[in-house]
Amino acid sequence: MEPSSLSDLLAIRRQKLDALHAADVAPFGRGFETDGAVADVRAKFAEAAPLRAAGRITAHRDMGKSQFLDLSDVTGRMQIFLHAKEVGDEAFAIFQNLDIGDFIGVEGEGFITKTGEPTIRVKRFEVLAKSLRPLPDKWHGVQDTEIKYRQRYLDLIANPASREVFGKRIAIVRAIRRFLEERGFVEVETPMMQAVAGGAAAQPFQTHHNALGMDLFLRIAPELYLKRLLVGGFPKVFELNRNFRNEGISRRHNPEFTMLEAYWAYADFEKMAGLVEELICHLAETICGGLQIAHRDADGNVVKMINLARPWRRARYADLIRGISPDWYELTPELRRARCSELGIDASHCVADFEVTQHLFEKLIEEKTMDPLFVTHCPKELVPLAKQNAEDPSVVDVYELVINGQEISPGYSELNDPIVQRRRLEDQSGGETQKIDQDFIEALEYGMPPAGGIGIGIDRLVMMLTGVESIRDVLLFPHMKPR
């Protein structure tokens, strides 16, 4: 005859909390020695071996005098067996006040049940944290996207698929660091708050430093600081951390996102392309089970296959455009806009002529390219920080790596001529000289070695490698509108 609306579910848990207090049991316990995370305990499991484990109760199978429970954390699940005769009547009475969701620590020994499940026979347990709210459905998990994103902890508790994606993300980030360190790159940290938000073309977030009385911007890229380190004598550096862009939120955009940038003195964009190809294949093979990446829909049907087998295709930007429209570069700007309409592309919002071409590229090449493609020799207007090509000064020595219909990684032969660099930045800034990082130009004037540089958008890389279609599914806490 007990009610169970939410407030009543909460009230019942509060009553159990009070009962624990009344029995002189601390419902929010203290430290508890364990044999490691749940997965570690499972790995150490042996029949009759003493075992200590702690975790959240995520399932309860009540057989009367015999109680089977699952103890879980993000690493795994371990069954425990609790019996009145083993723990004593007093402890069994305390056990009656536990719920699914509570954290407990147990001490006991291993045994295998009739059905072959490794299990801890509990001799003693401690309440470590009482859960005052009910958990989501144990079988269906959390489906509501609002809850998944706003209360990620519930998603992690209830949805194994989410745990798997984030587990892979963690492994990918760790493997990237190891890969680069093994090749002599050192990880550095450069300013996230910058007086001039340089290194890319994007709207920055603005903030203010009170003591200095000056406006600062959250960085949109670390590039200009990493290049200062090339000037300073670091031959191989990288930074793997957050960038911020004050722009729209979408399936592929979050205002803060994680970027790898790496710079290699005396290398060029071709060498960087080889490095990135090797890195991504290494990640796929060691973390994602191979070079064939399957993307599945909610029912588990394969909707997309990405083939990462080497060598990856390389093609010049202009040749790809000619593949869509052979006479493109013979047309006047007006005729190019008309051609876009014929091809079903709306280029009306594009201002400059090169933007029309770029829009065509994005819609008809980038978005349709699933397997890796290095697009090389891009127009110089798109990339003000890269070296111009020796034979054709209208293009730069860069690649743009496209996989899964998205730009995953750019790589440059970095521009190290301070005079050309100043001119290119002035052209890009449209006369707004306060947007030019003068100190960076000055650093170049002291001399920066020729270098190859890369960026890799980690969120999009993880999306591609784990087969999820929204950036929110690879960010633990994606930005949401406030409630």
Place this chain on the structure above:
RNA sequence: GGGUUGGUAGCUCAAUGGUAGAGCAGUGCCCUUUUAAGGCAUUGGUUGAGGGUUCGAGUCCCUCCCAACCCA
């Protein structure tokens, strides 16, 4: 910003304009090897918010809020 779809119990989902339901969770009872445990019983609702049409609205109309997807 525009379009489409959706928002029902704590969670997952039903419900021709005609008595708001199920499973899980919860509560009570039975069961000493269960594992989506099982059996019996039982509680739980401002149907996103506010208006309107109607004898009667979860369902139709309008406005707003939130989300997902598509477009810009």
